Structures are given as structure tokens and as C-alpha cells.
Amino acid sequence: MKIAVVGTGYVGLVTGTCLSESGHHVTCVDVDEKKIATLREGGIPIYEPGLEELVRRNARERRLAFTTSLAAAMRDTEVVFIAVGTPPGETGEADLTHVLTAAEQVGRAIERYTVVVNKSTVPVGSCERVREVVARSARAEFDVVSNPEFLKEGSAVDDFMRPDRVVVGVASERARQVMADLYQPFVRTEQPILFMDPRSAELTKYAANAMLATRISFMNDVAALCERLGCDVDQVRRGMGSDRRIGYPFLFPGVGFGGSCFPKDVRAVMTMARQLGLDFDLLRAVERVNERQKRLLFDKAVKHFGALAGKRCALWGLAFKPKTDDMREAPALTLAQLLAGAGAEVVAHDPVAAEVARPLLGPHVRLAGEPYAAAEGADALFLVTEWNEFRAPDYERLGQIMRGKVLFDGRNVWDAARARAAGFTYFGVGRPAA
Numbered sequence: 349m350k351i352a353v354v355g356t357g358y359v360g361l362v363t364g365t366c367l368s369e370s371g372h373h374v375t376c377v378d379v380d381e382k383k384i385a386t387l388r389e390g391g392i393p394i395y396e397p398g399l400e401e402l403v404r405r406n407a408r409e410r411r412l413a414f415t416t417s418l419a420a421a422m423r424d425t426e427v428v429f430i431a432v433g434t435p436p437g438e439t440g441e442a443d444l445t446h447v448l449t450a451a452e453q454v455g456r457a458i459e460r461y462t463v464v465v466n467k468s469t470v471p472v473g474s475c476e477r478v479r480e481v482v483a484r485s486a487r488a489e490f491d492v493v494s495n496p497e498f499l500k501e502g503s504a505v506d507d508f509m510r511p512d513r514v515v516v517g518v519a520s521e522r523a524r525q526v527m528a529d530l531y532q533p534f535v536r537t538e539q540p541i542l543f544m545d546p547r548s549a550e551l552t553k554y555a556a557n558a559m560l561a562t563r564i565s566f567m568n569d570v571a572a573l574c575e576r577l578g579c580d581v582d583q584v585r586r587g588m589g590s591d592r593r594i595g596y597p598f599l600f601p602g603v604g605f606g607g608s609c610f611p612k613d614v615r616a617v618m619t620m621a622r623q624l625g626l627d628f629d630l631l632r633a634v635e636r637v638n639e640r641q642k643r644l645l646f647d648k649a650v651k652h653f654g655a656l657a658g659k660r661c662a663l664w665g666l667a668f669k670p671k672t673d674d675m676r677e678a679p680a681l682t683l684a685q686l687l688a689g690a691g692a693e694v695v696a697h698d699p700v701a702a703e704v705a706r707p708l709l710g711p712h713v714r715l716a717g718e719p720y721a722a723a724e725g726a727d728a729l730f731l732v733t734e735w736n737e738f739r740a741p742d743y744e745r746l747g748q749i750m751r752g753k754v755l756f757d758g759r760n761v762w763d764a765a766r767a768r769a770a771g772f773t774y775f776g777v778g779r780p781a782a
């Protein structure tokens with residue numbers, strides 16, 4: 349099939365590349381000329397494991413192309429994906445400006461039967477709004493389909509290639525067949541394509557993210573309880589997760605959830621509910637717990653040190669999760685700002701996200717090119733993002749180069765007993781004090 353993808357961000361670029369990998373001819377479009385130039389030169393504008401190699405190969409084999417011209421990308425196209433950003437508007441509702449602009453441009457370029465697939469995360473009813481906008485200028489028949497994306501950053505290619513399920517909200521049999529053909533290579537084992545009405549598909553995306561965020565805030569509250577009761581949240585988590593009705597994923601307590609999706613999608617669901625006269629109290633609590641959690645390591649440091657002025661604090665990890673350079677709503681930003689605001693000297697290291705983080709951190713946070721360089725002379729070391737290279741630190745070396753011997757492990761990945769045996773004061777999240 350000939351496919352166009354509008355928007356070459358995390359979702360659009362992964363979608364376009366994976367579809368070309370399955371043999372289709374894909375043209376990715378973006379208004380950002382710099383992104384398109386980078387892609388045309390064989391680079392990729394984001395860090396996503398495994399993606400660059402796939403982009404290069406499919407481009408070389410002429411199944412994947414990049415352009416800033418949507419009209420050119422849509423020539424003879426049977427399917428066009430819309431994968432542009434839906435940032436939160438002022439009231440918390442998803443801002444549809446980019447989606448509707450893209451829909452308008454797509455409408456003008458339609459010259460043959462086309463399936464318009466919305467992949468962006470959008471409020472219920474958006475599919476219908478896209479249909480109305482496209483209808484104003486389309487010169488041929490078309491259908492609009494809702495196909496929310498569930499990939500996670502850091503494992504996006506794998507998630508797309510082997511999805512737990514594919515959700516397709518579709519009203520027409522013709523479009524349903526096109527979508528079934530398109531996704532068939534990715535659901536060859538037992539994973540289903542779940543066909544449903546477009547409104548239900550749109551809500552499924554928000555409900556899934558809100559549920560996952562709820563699990564995380566729930567565990568962060570369980571961790572707080574553990575600290576006060578002298579329990580170990582790791583053991584409680586294992587005990588809970590082994591119940592098949594609960595399961596293990598997304599039960600890790602930490603420094604709060606960040607990223608471009610959970611915070612904005614939780615807010616969007618609350619706004620959607622409020623506009624309908626419903627109070628989604630549960631999600632208000634999820635958000636409140638998350639705000640508290642982003643401050644947790646700072647509060648622990650204040651409790652331990654008293655005043656932080658003049659203390660040197662080293663941060664390992666800045667990205668909102670490992671294996672990405674995405675800094676959107678990263679908990680590290682909150683921690684760095686709080687520490688710097690309290691007069692501490694902050695030095696941070698991230699293996700990938702440092703350049704993206706630099707302008708967001710402000711002048712008071714220094715970046716180090718290497719983890720131990722960040723820890724040099726520090727009074728305390730904070731683990732914020734659990735990159736693999738931070739998981740087994742050299743405690744002896746840290747003991748020699750740090751000024752103080754205090755560790756704040758925001759992800760519970762360090763061995764508390766080993767750290768304490770090496771003379772460190774160790775604080776985790778929901779782990780018992782020594």
C-alpha cells in the first residue's frame with residue numbers, strides 16, 4: 349500500500365518506519381524543516397533504540413521517504429495517518445489545533461478513496477470533527493478511522509511491531525478491511541485487532557493511560573505507607589503482583605510519572621468528565637499524589653540535611669524514563685529546580701538527554717559528561733532515572749570522590765545493604781530505614 353504519515357515525532361516516525369518495514373511505501377511529512385532535513389540525511393531527530401537503523405535501511409530500499417509537502421506525500425495514497433501533537437490547552441483539554449490543521453491539509457490533497465487514520469490522542473468525538481473538516485475540501489470518497497497508539501518511549505519499535513492489541517474505531521466496512529490488511533503482519537500470533545466504534549476507541553486510549561497512572565500513584569501511596577510502617581515496598585509489590593488479577597507491570601514506586609502522555613492525559617480525562625458534569629475524583633488524587641512524589645527526594649534531603657544551601661547535589665538521570673531523550677514533564681526538572689532554589693549546587697548527568705535538558709534546567713544546574721564526574725565532591729547523590737549504567741555503582745569509588753556519603757535512590761534500584769555496608773546513608777522510596 350502507499351501510505352502517508354503526517355507528523356514525524358515519536359509516534360509518526362515509529363509508525364511510518366514500522367509500516368515501511370512490513371513492505372509498504374511510506375512518506376512521512378512534517379512542517380519542521382529541520383527534522384525532515386535530518387531524516388533525509390540519514391539521521392533521526394529523537395533518541396529511540398533500534399529506530400535509526402530501521403529508518404536508514406527502509407530509506408535506502410526506497411520504501412520510506414521524507415518531505416515537508418503534504419500534497420506530494422499524498423499523491424496516490426490509500427491511507428494517511430495523522431500523528432501530530434495534542435498538547436494540553438489552558439483548561440487541561442487536549443488542544444486539537446494541530447490535528448484539525450492536518451485534517452484540513454489532508455482534505456485538500458484527497459483525490460482518490462482514502463482512509464484517514466487518526467493516531468493522535470484526542471478527546472471523544474474528535475474523529476467526527478476530523479471527518480467534517482476533511483469533507484469540506486476532499487474531492488473523492490474517504491473514511492475517518494480512530495487508531496490510538498499505545499507504544500512506550502524507549503521501547504517504541506518493539507511495542508509497535510509486537511503490540512498487545514491494536515485498537516481500531518471504524519464505522520465503514522471498506523475502511524475496516526484496509527486497517528485489517530495493514531495491521532495483519534503485526535498481529536500474527538494471538539494479539540487481537542479490536543474493532544469498535546470510533547468514540548469508544550478514543551476513550552480506550554485515555555482510559556488505559558489513566559489506569560496505568562492510577563496504578564503508579566497507588567503504589568507511591570503504598571510506598572509512603574511502607575515507610576511509616578517499616579515495611580519493604582519491593583516485597584509488598586511482589587506479593588501484590590503475583591495475584592494474576594493485579595499483575596506485575598506498572599507497580600514500581602518512584603519519583604512520580606512524567607513524560608508527554610500520562611500527566612496530560614490524566615488532566616484531559618478530568619476535563620472531559622468535568623465538562624459533562626462528572627467529577628473524576630480518583631484522577632484528582634492520582635495527580636495530587638504525583639505532584640507530591642516529584643518532591644519526595646527533595647523533602648527527604650531537607651529532612652536529612654536541614655538546610656541545603658551550599659550543599660552539592662549530584663543527579664544521575666534527567667529524562668523522564670530510561671532509553672529516551674524526552675524531557676517532557678520529567679520529574680528531574682522539579683527536583684533540580686527545588687534543590688537549586690534552596691541554594692544547593694546541582695550537577696547532573698544523563699547519558700542521552702543532557703542536550704535536550706540543558707535549556708530547561710536554567711543556569712544554576714551544571715551538566716557533567718560522565719556519572720562519576722557529576723558525583724565528584726558531592727554531598728549527596730540522587731538517582732532520578734534508572735538508566736542501566738547507573739544500576740550497579742562503584743560504591744568504593746563514590747566513597748572516595750564524594751564529599752558526603754548520602755544516597756537518595758528514587759527508583760529503588762540500588763542494593764541498600766551494599767550501599768550501607770560501604771558506609772553510605774541510603775534512602776529509597778518505601779524501603780525500610782537501616
Ligand SMILES: NC(=O)c1ccc[n+]([C@@H]2O[C@H](COP(=O)([O-])OP(=O)(O)OC[C@H]3O[C@@H](n4cnc5c(N)ncnc54)[C@H](O)[C@@H]3O)[C@@H](O)[C@H]2O)c1
Nearest residue numbers: 355356357358359378379380432433434446450468469497
Ligand atoms: N510520545 C508517545 O510516546 C506517544 C504514544 C502514544 C500516543 N501519543 C500521542 O500521539 C500524538 C503525537 O505525539 P508525539 O509524541 O509523536 O508528538 P511530537 O510532538 O513528538 O511530534 C509531533 C510532530 O508533528 C508535527 N506537526 C504538527 N503539525 C503538523 C502538520 N500540520 N503537518 C505536519 N507535521 C505537523 C510537529 O512538527 C512534530 O514533529 C499525541 O497526541 C500524543 O499524545 C504519543
Ligand SMILES: O=c1ccn([C@@H]2O[C@H](COP(=O)(O)OP(=O)(O)O[C@H]3O[C@H](CO)[C@@H](O)[C@H](O)[C@H]3O)[C@@H](O)[C@H]2O)c(=O)[nH]1
Nearest residue numbers: 497498499500501564598599600602605606607609668669
Ligand atoms: O511502574 C512504573 C512504570 C512507569 N513509571 C513512570 O511512568 C512514566 C511513564 O512511563 P511509560 O509508561 O513507560 O512511558 P511512556 O512513553 O510515557 O508511555 C505511556 O504513555 C504513552 C503515550 O500515551 C502510551 O502509549 C503508553 O502505553 C504508556 O505506557 C515514567 O516517568 C516512568 O518512570 C513509574 O513510575 N512506575
